[in-house]
Amino acid sequence: MINNTSKHSDDETLTLSSIENGLVVGARWLASPNFNERPVATNIDLLVVHNISLPPGEFENGYVEAFFQNRLVAQEHPYFSEIAHLQVSAHLFIARSGIVTQFVNLNDRAWHAGVSCFDGVESCNDFSIGIELEGTDYIPFTDEQYASLTSLTKLIQEAYPSINSQRITGHSDIAPGRKTDPGPCFDWLRYRASLGR
Numbered sequence: 001m002i003n004n005t006s007k008h009s010d011d012e013t014l015t016l017s018s019i020e021n022g023l024v025v026g027a028r029w030l031a032s033p034n035f036n037e038r039p040v041a042t043n044i045d046l047l048v049v050h051n052i053s054l055p056p057g058e059f060e061n062g063y064v065e066a067f068f069q070n071r072l073v074a075q076e077h078p079y080f081s082e083i084a085h086l087q088v089s090a091h092l093f094i095a096r097s098g099i100v101t102q103f104v105n106l107n108d109r110a111w112h113a114g115v116s117c118f119d120g121v122e123s124c125n126d127f128s129i130g131i132e133l134e135g136t137d138y139i140p141f142t143d144e145q146y147a148s149l150t151s152l153t154k155l156i157q158e159a160y161p162s163i164n165s166q167r168i169t170g171h172s173d174i175a176p177g178r179k180t181d182p183g184p185c186f187d188w189l190r191y192r193a194s195l196g197r
Contacts, residue, residue: 016152021107022105022106023106024100028101032104032110035110037109042126044128046128048124048131049169050090050181052090053135054080055077055080059096060097063076065101069103088112090104092152093132094149096142098145110130118173124174129163133149135185136185137181137184138184138185139185170186170188
């Protein structure tokens with residue numbers, strides 16, 4: 001079992017200790033209604049890294065969590081009127097502080113990838129796990145986020161061994177021309193080196 005930590009805003013430190021029945025032990029849980037079952041007998045074998053911030057470029061305000069729970073109020077920001085009707089989610093979200101929130105059981109299908117293709121197989125939501133980093137394409141991510149991402153990835157690879165180093169990718173790689181995240185400020189070399197693979 002791998003032991004890692006995730007810091008909460010009240011300075012409480014939670015241990016990301018394992019994955020039990022699709023739930024990350026030690027992550028904050030906020031249930032999203034935006035999920036469904038994966039196709040029968042699906043092998044979960046892809047990890048997709050994203051970024052998100054709401055409004056764009058603003059952080060740690062609760063709007064991402066509201067968005068994934070269909071609670072975003074369109075009138076609170078001009079950008080929200082463009083997206084409040086969307087029903088999307090990710091399995092996991094890592095705030096700038098490194099806090100980890102889970103929205104969808106890893107064994108279920110979160111709605112994070114959209115129209116997508118990896119290694120010739122379309123509909124990546126069917127067989128992938130999606131992790132959103134709070135950020136933008138052009139602002140560096142925090143040390144705390146890289147630490148939490150590494151911790152989560154190691155736990156995920158332990159629980160879903162088909163997700164090897166070749167099957168970790170960015171949203172931009174599975175939806176080229178449509179998506180750009182996690183963007184040029186995401187340090188893939190640092191991330192992959194931290195996995196020891």
